Amino acid sequence: SKRQWSLSDFEIGKPLGKGKFGRVYVARELKSKFVIALKVISKEQLEKYRIHHQLRREMEIQFNLKHPNILRLYGWFHDSENVFLILEYAHNGELYKELSKKGHFSEQQAATYILSLTKALAYCHEKHVIHRDIKPENLLLDHEGRLKIADFGWSVQSRSKRHTMCGTLDYLAPEMVENKAHDYAVDNWTLGILCYEFLYGAPPFEAESQVDTFKRIMKVDLSFPSTPYVSPEAKHLISRLLVKDSSRRLSLQRIMEHPWIIKNANPMGVCN
Numbered sequence: 001s002k003r004q005w006s007l008s009d010f011e012i013g014k015p016l017g018k019g020k021f022g023r024v025y026v027a028r029e030l031k032s033k034f035v036i037a038l039k040v041i042s043k044e045q046l047e048k049y050r051i052h053h054q055l056r057r058e059m060e061i062q063f064n065l066k067h068p069n070i071l072r073l074y075g076w077f078h079d080s081e082n083v084f085l086i087l088e089y090a091h092n093g094e095l096y097k098e099l100s101k102k103g104h105f106s107e108q109q110a111a112t113y114i115l116s117l118t119k120a121l122a123y124c125h126e127k128h129v130i131h132r133d134i135k136p137e138n139l140l141l142d143h144e145g146r147l148k149i150a151d152f153g154w155s156v157q158s159r160s161k162r163h164t165m166c167g168t169l170d171y172l173a174p175e176m177v178e179n180k181a182h183d184y185a186v187d188n189w190t191l192g193i194l195c196y197e198f199l200y201g202a203p204p205f206e207a208e209s210q211v212d213t214f215k216r217i218m219k220v221d222l223s224f225p226s227t228p229y230v231s232p233e234a235k236h237l238i239s240r241l242l243v244k245d246s247s248r249r250l251s252l253q254r255i256m257e258h259p260w261i262i263k264n265a266n267p268m269g270v271c272n
């Protein structure tokens with residue numbers, strides 16, 4: 001739909017969340033009554049942090065990605081102060097809130113989310129997009145509990161560029177932490193981190209300080225607690241993803257065919 005949107009087309013509801021750059025509100029398009037999420041980024045912030053190129057990349061990338069596990073960007077508009085992104089509304093909010101509420105997910109729930117993420121990443125890599133920032137905060141749940149990857153602010157089209165990383169190191173692959181040029185395999189590493197966190201409730205290389213997390217990542221200092229119980233198949237998958245040599249990490253295709261995924265994941269992506 002190539003129509004020109006404006007703020008007067010929407011009734012703005014409660015704030016949903018705020019990130020480093022901008023805020024998101026639930027909103028309803030007045031004519032259709034369709035509920036969306038409206039992401040508002042001030043032009044002043046765009047100038048101040050010089051992120052308009054990143055925002056343009058995010059918009060081009062997310063606008064062209066159409067997949068059941070990727071949050072849709074329906075369109076955008078701007079006025080004198082702000083840029084507005086019209087995003088799909090995920091009715092059940094942030095996956096990490098559900099994770100912290102439950103402590104850890106069952107193997108069925110974890111495998112279903114990992115399969116959804118793997119399918120979404122396979123789709124992205126087919127389109128030469130590397131997300132690079134898959135973490136629980138960027139994962140949302142729709143009204144059926146289906147996982148949606150949000151916030152492509154850090155994604156890149158094809159080959160990686162040097163970039164400064166903000167936020168936690170926990171999800172970064174060794175090659176990113178070492179600030180080496182990296183490729184699609186960073187997202188495979190992150191799947192291993194998330195699989196571990198879904199099953200144990202905390203990421204594998206968590207430490208008191210960022211320096212210690214850095215050291216644990218570089219050493220791939222991986223250990224599995226004795227509780228909660230996690231099957232050997234799940235540990236095998238995690239161990240085949242958290243591999244320092246990015247060329248030896250299990251491919252997305254092989255993750256989809258892994259015995260633990262086949263046995264535990266709900267192919268429909270919903271599991272309640």
Ligand SMILES: CC[C@@H](NC(=O)c1cc2[nH]nc(NC(=O)c3ccc(N4CCN(C)CC4)cc3)c2s1)c1ccccc1
Nearest residue numbers: 016017018019022023024037088089090091093138150151
């Ligand atoms: C992922 C971060 C990113 N977020 C988005 O783009 C976002 C896009 C988008 N679409 N739908 C959302 N839904 C929610 O955020 C949401 C949160 C809580 C909800 N509930 C609370 C608990 N209750 C029991 C059920 C309802 C429901 C929906 C969000 S966030 C961002 C980036 C920059 C600035 C702000 C936000």
